[in-house]
Amino acid sequence: MGRTFTQIAAVTMMNLRSIPDRLWTSLSTVIAVAMVTAVLLGFLALANGFQSTVQGSGSPDVAVMLRKGSGSELNSNLTREQSLLVEEAPGLARGADGKALVSPELYVVVDGIKKSSRTKANLPLRGLGVRANQVRSGIKISAGRMFTPGTNELVVGRAVSRQFEGFELGRKIRLAAQNWTVVGEFEAAGSVFESEIWADVAVLQGLYQRGSSVQSVRARLDSPASLEKLKAYSEADPRLKLDVQAERSFYAEQGKGMSDIILYLGWPLAIAMSFGALAGALNTMYASVDARMREIATLRAIGFGGTPAFVGTMVESLLLSAIGGVVGALATYLLFDGISAATLGSNFTQVVFALKMTPQLVVQGVVLALVIGFVGGVFPAWRAARVPLLAAFKEQ
């Protein structure tokens, strides 16, 4: 046992020391594996970034109520009567004045100009009810102040002012055929709310001739468990019959579709590329075995077993691909992590998110690299283990 181990160690060292002899071949394997890992991790970071932005948006103790079957805020429509009825529902948190914490909201689409491409893109303009601040938690005005109800004042999410033109603090901007003043910028822990523009719901109702109707009603629950009470209340009243969802599951549902598409694209592409890289790895490792044919045969002739030759080749292959995987992961991290991207979310409006690498993703990338290294090594290693003794005496 000890002797076999010594043999393995010796042959493996010979393998590794000979890598510089095939520097370019080995380097091309490393780079090919790095490319595959980078493509995979790029997609995973994209999907992960989108998902964590959208899913991080919801709170479990806020309920979102929409017209039944509408699926999204944009398509929903609720009457004033309905939003007043909601205020009477059980299980809602109440403010100091004893009134339920409910925010009837409008959700309309306006055009913004993307800084990166200078093209128009749909931005959500949300009208907030007077108690919206108490309904939502985790919102922080990071610059300026909140809008004054009844005026043409706006606050914008951090992502909007970063990605779109003309939303700097204090700027006047024309949206929805009206002049507005940007009076504040807010942060919302990286959630989709940072991709929104907020104004007073009453001002928007006037502007869009919506009368007193709204599109959604948000309510703060006294505990997440109270959602069921609210649902039951809505079902029991024929005037309501709303879609009632916890905000967290509402957004989780929305995030899934898009990140699924990204994953369905990313994995097959990465796997297809892996096969290409695998071909390169196999070529490299066969060349490595061929180059050392005489050396391996000589070792066999003086009494070494086949196992050391097998293990040596496997270790070389796994090492090269592991380096490739780490280089690819590092490159993705340096190039893409934290990069801001924007796409259409389920409300047909822009969702700004950041590409996000996590250790779990890196592990997936390195595992893929090692699979390439394993398959790329095992066949050449098999050949190495079966080098005929005669190869030691053949002329080159």
Add this chain to the structure above:
Amino acid sequence: MSEALIQLKGVTKSYTRGKQSVPIFERLDMTIPQQDFVAIMGPSGSGKTTLLNLLGGIDKPTGGEIVFDAKRMDNLDESKLASFRAGNVGFIFQFYNLMPMLTAAQNVELPLLLTKLGPKARRERVNTALSIVGLSDRARHKPSELSGGQQQRVAIARAIVSDPKLLLCDEPTGDLDRETAGEILSMLQTLNRDLGKTIVMVTHDPEAARYAKRMLHLDKGHFSEKDLAA
């Protein structure tokens, strides 16, 4: 003797090894008449192979003139030298140097790909060359399926297929047993006698040298001649 096929006039050749210049020949003169068969012997390092390289237009002299068929060839450029070799010189090597993926016939055909001959003319030439070396029945075999002697005969067929005047042989029997070597050398003799090929053969084997018409001994870049016929 008939007129000269090749003449070396005051040929100088030296190699640079590192910073040092190593002289091989200094002012070497030599004349090889048409239809000669000359064996060149000498200790290793005496310049036998370098001489063959110069005669075959593989290498260029540092100084002096080389005249082939009344035309100077030492001053030709790279591509002119290549077509000179294609048209005038056949090479036969110690280790045959056949292309492993080609059949015997295809190996023989290789130099003809450089000519304007059509497929039919090429096939005829290949058949003739193979029948001269007595390998017509091995035309479709790959080198790995042939013995050493057979491989060398394919190499000879390849050397003569474009009908060059000059055959240059570098230790053609160095890798063969005595009996097979005899067959190869007799074949070279026949080529010289019946087809009028001029042959220059480098060898270290006196037995082999005996097949030539004359023998030159090269030592430290100078000749001493022994006429074998005498």
Add this chain to the structure above:
Amino acid sequence: MTLIELVRKNLFRKPLRTILTVFAIFIAFAIFGVLATFQNAMNAGIDTAGADRLIVTNKINFTLQMPIAYVQRTRGVEGVKIVTHADWFGGYYQDPRIFFAAIAVEPASYLDIYPEYLLPPAQRQAFISDRTALLAGETVAKQFGWKVGDRIPLKSNIFQQKNGSDAWDFTLVGIIKGETARVDTNFVIFQYEYFKETRSFGGDTIGWMIVKTQSPKDNANVMKAVDVMFANSPFETETQTEQAFAKAFLEQAGDLGFIISAVVGAAFATILLIVGNTMMLTVRERTNEIAVMKTIGFTSQRIFGLVIGESLLLTVIGGALGLLVAWLLSFALQNATGGAFGPMTFTPGIAIWSVVLMAMLGLLTGLIPALRAMRINVVTALGRK
């Protein structure tokens, strides 16, 4: 034997290595072909846009409405040939996850303005005369297996009927084929009148107008005239060419072009390395043979050509296989997506680009090995010194 045959024989000397390398090239070209097909689908709206067609939308955002009276007023603008209008219905059939466009239109003028929609005259007539008629694009009809004469209930995720139902009943009277495979037929259309009278809100408004000008030369003037006409009203308009509109619409999804180029770029960079490296190994192993060929009289240029020829042959074989598979996959993708991303078409343009890429890849990967082969010195390579 010919020189080309010589190249071919050289290429398959180490069959395993060649097959692996061809496989890597195959993968790269398959990826290229599939992504180009995908991009074709996304860009179909831009590429098939009519040069003389304009889209008029609400200036605030294209999802907002405008009064139907705008249609008549726009018809009076100089340089305008046809004006029609449309409404986004937000429709789905049974499963809201299967996407297609459902649009309420003015029947005759809508069909007139899109001559690329092919329809038998009898079906056209039926669509114009029947209030509850529905025309389906070929993609949608195929997706759901609809036949002419079928009763089709469509639901909307935006609108409701006055009677509270969110489903409208239609009769399928015809199936629209695209003039070319690139024309997107993932849509259904029905009569605006029926829709307007039954919907619970929206009144006399429309979603957008499509304007056909007398000639593309009139586009600029018409665009300006329309927007000026409706300026300072509660419903200001924005008029764009159909192409600009389609492009801006696509860009909303994000920089897909960048993602596709990045992936294709990475795939090709990888292949470049793998193939270049294989060719380098090959030349190194054949140093002796190349020297023999030079001795026989092959010029350096010819040797260069043989090596480049070999790498070209390698990329052409791999590339052609990759293209073939991408072409086959384009049909599978069309079926799998149901046309939701647009028509997945494998156009001749993709094939032409692939050939260019094959040539470039072949030349690039062969270049350094070929130069090396060309420079092999006979004297040193054969140990003749």
